[in-house]
Amino acid sequence: MRNKNPILFNFFKPKNKNENSIVDENALDNAILLSMLYLSHYTRLDGRFVYRNSATCAKKYSDNKYSSLRHAGTLYSMYLCEKYLNNEVLKSKRILASNYLIKNYIKRVNEDRYGLISKPNEEAPVFLATSGGTGLALVALSNLLPENLISVHTLRKMGNFLLWMQSNDGDFWPSYEFVKKEKSTVHSARYYPGEACLGLLYLYEVDKDEKWLNAVKKGMTKIAETALAKDEKDLKFDHWGILAAQKLFATPDANLSAPLKALITGFVEKNVKVILELQITDKNLDNYGAFKGTRTLCGLATIMEGLLAAYDCVPANVLKTRIKYALEAGLGHLYKYQIKTGEMEGGIPGTYIWNSPEAENKDREVRVDNVQHTLSAWIMYKKILNSENK
Numbered sequence: 570m571r572n573k574n575p576i577l578f579n580f581f582k583p584k585n586k587n588e589n590s591i592v593d594e595n596a597l598d599n600a601i602l603l604s605m606l607y608l609s610h611y612t613r614l615d616g617r618f619v620y621r622n623s624a625t626c627a628k629k630y631s632d633n634k635y636s637s638l639r640h641a642g643t644l645y646s647m648y649l650c651e652k653y654l655n656n657e658v659l660k661s662k663r664i665l666a667s668n669y670l671i672k673n674y675i676k677r678v679n680e681d682r683y684g685l686i687s688k689p690n691e692e693a694p695v696f697l698a699t700s701g702g703t704g705l706a707l708v709a710l711s712n713l714l715p716e717n718l719i720s721v722h723t724l725r726k727m728g729n730f731l732l733w734m735q736s737n738d739g740d741f742w743p744s745y746e747f748v749k750k751e752k753s754t755v756h757s758a759r760y761y762p763g764e765a766c767l768g769l770l771y772l773y774e775v776d777k778d779e780k781w782l783n784a785v786k787k788g789m790t791k792i793a794e795t796a797l798a799k800d801e802k803d804l805k806f807d808h809w810g811i812l813a814a815q816k817l818f819a820t821p822d823a824n825l826s827a828p829l830k831a832l833i834t835g836f837v838e839k840n841v842k843v844i845l846e847l848q849i850t851d852k853n854l855d856n857y858g859a860f861k862g863t864r865t866l867c868g869l870a871t872i873m874e875g876l877l878a879a880y881d882c883v884p885a886n887v888l889k890t891r892i893k894y895a896l897e898a899g900l901g902h903l904y905k906y907q908i909k910t911g912e913m914e915g916g917i918p919g920t921y922i923w924n925s926p927e928a929e930n931k932d933r934e935v936r937v938d939n940v941q942h943t944l945s946a947w948i949m950y951k952k953i954l955n956s957e958n959k
Contacts, residue, residue, distance in 0.1 A: 597951055600904050604944040605650060605659055607915030608643065611937065612662040616669025618643055624908055624918040624933040635691040637674040638702040638764075639938040644670065644709035646945040653952050664718060667710055675706065675723065682730040683723060684745060693756050696748060700734045700741040701761030701809075703727050704768030711771040721776060728772045731765050732784050739791030741765045762792050763809030770816045777822075785817060786829065793836035806844045808875030811837050815878035837882045841892065844872060848895055856921055858902030866903060866917050870942035873899045877949040900950055903943050908935070917943045 611619040618640060621630040647663040650656045676686045676698065684698025685706040707727055713719040734742045734752065743757030766788040773781040792810045814833050817823055825833075847861045859869050873896060880892050906923065908916040916935035918924075923932045 594951075594954065596904060597947060597954075600907055601650075601654070601944065601947050601951070603907065603909065603915035604917070604940050604947070605656075605915070607913070607940050608647060608937075608944070609659055609662055610915075612666055616662075616665040616667075617673075618666065618937045620937055622913055622916060622935040623930070624913050624916060624923050624935050626912060627933060628930050630934075633691065635688075636938070637670065637685055637687055637692075638699065638705055639936070639941070640666070640670055640674070641685065641702065641705040641709040643937050643941040645705065646941040646948070648709070648712055649945055649948045653948050664713070667713060667718070670706065670709065671719065671723070675727070678730055678745060678747075681726060682733055683726040684730045685727075686747075687744075687756060695746055695755060697744040697746050697753065697756060698730065699744045699756060699761065700731055701743070701758055701764040703730055703734075704761070704764035704766070707731075707768030708764075708771045711768075711775050714775045724772055724776060725778075728769060728776075728778075728781055731769055732780065734765070735784055735788065739787040739789075740795075741788065759805055759807065760809045762788055763807055763811075763813045766792070766813040767809060767816055770813060770820060773820070782820070782823065785813070786823075786825070789813060789817060789833055789836075790829065793832045796836045796839060797832075801839070801843050804839065804843050806840055806872060806875060808871045808878070811840060811875045811878045811882070815881050818882055834882060834884070837879050838885075838888065841876065841879045841883065841888060844876070845891055845895055848898065850898065856902070858898035858900075859921070860899075865919055865939075866906060866921060867919070867936065867939040867942055869899055870903060870917070870939070870946050873903070873946035874942060874949065877946060877953065880953060896950060900946060903946070907943070916940060 611622070613619065620635050623630070644663055644667055647659045650659055674686050675683050678684050678698060685702035686696065686698050687693035687702060689695055707724065710719055711724060714721060714724060731741070734745065736742065741762045742752040743761050744753045744755050746753045746755060766785045769781045769785045792807070796804060796807065814837050817825070817833070844860065849856050849859050849861065851857060860872055863869055863872065876892050876896055880889060883889060902921065903917065906918065906921045908914055908918065913935055917939035918932060919934045919939070920932040922928050
């Protein structure tokens with residue numbers, strides 16, 4: 570049986586006075602802990618995550634639908650608990666789920682390339698490997714190398730796949746179709762180039778081959794140039810691209826030229842300024858802190874991740890201040906609607922109306938990536954708070 574009462578346990582610092590705000594560290598720590606408990610509880614014995622649940626247990630979901638990319642993303646958030654919280658509660662299950670990903674979804678494209686596959690019976694229209702998914706798999710699995718839990722040859726072959734999927738202009742083909750044996754635009758997503766670049770940066774961190782870094786610079790140049798050429802009304806917030814920018818800027822031996830750093834910084838700033846104009850700032854509204862055009866809590870969490878990464882990239886103090894206000898409102902919204910009790914404690918439902926009479930199944934649906942993105946955002950927010958309190 571799951572707890573019917575919320576866990577009120579602070580394993581970091583004493584609580585502050587502002588008990589209803591996510592900036593109160595007691596509330597933040599409890600939110601993180603509950604989400605960690607959710608991921609722990611819904612990691613199966615074979616390492617597969619329970620992909621979908623109902624917040625109110627009103628609907629039972631089959632196990633047929635699954636996203637290998639979101640599985641990889643969940644591993645990333647589990648690792649953040651170890652890296653930034655120094656908390657290894659999820660480590661054994663992270664390794665179990667990592668092995669599940671490797672065994673079931675890392676497949677040979679040819680003798681020199683491996684990709685993360687999407688299966689037609691689970692999510693994809695045909696049997697394929699994606700550039701974005703392979704990028705996130707590198708993010709998720711590269712940390713296993715120092716402990717000899719994965720072969721460097723496996724990681725390099727995944728990197729080779731991404732280099733092969735990269736076009737001369739720096740963009741990435743979305744997918745590779747196994748039946749046709751060709752690169753394809755099937756099953757594409759605007760996040761794939763940023764995910765691919767981020768994955769190559771995590772690979773470069775453990776395997777110092779400059780070809781990975783050079784591919785990232787080429788890819789980020791294309792991402793930035795494409796975004797800067799768009800009218801603001803047509804720009805879609807690219808949180809994975811911003812996370813890749815943050816990681817690139819933090820790479821000690823990146824050797825970025827001043828023009829390239831300025832270009833990528835411009836890409837980040839434009840994304841930030843466009844999205845901040847869309848935030849709902851009326852504190853009397855139930856969706857205060859959310860963003861116009863973004864209905865789901867998962868979508869809000871990805872925006873929070875992007876803004877948190879942008880905070881490290883933008884030099885202007887005024888913009889940093891605006892980001893901090895946006896983060897407090899948005900993360901507070903996520904905290905307000907996190908499930909605090911019962912079987913789904915720690916879960917993040919589809920939308921903020923999940924517990925209202927008008928809620929539908931999609932509003933109540935707790936997908937594993939809802940929890941992953943929210944947990945990642947809360948952890949990185951805590952990192953900022955900790956650095957500023959030193």
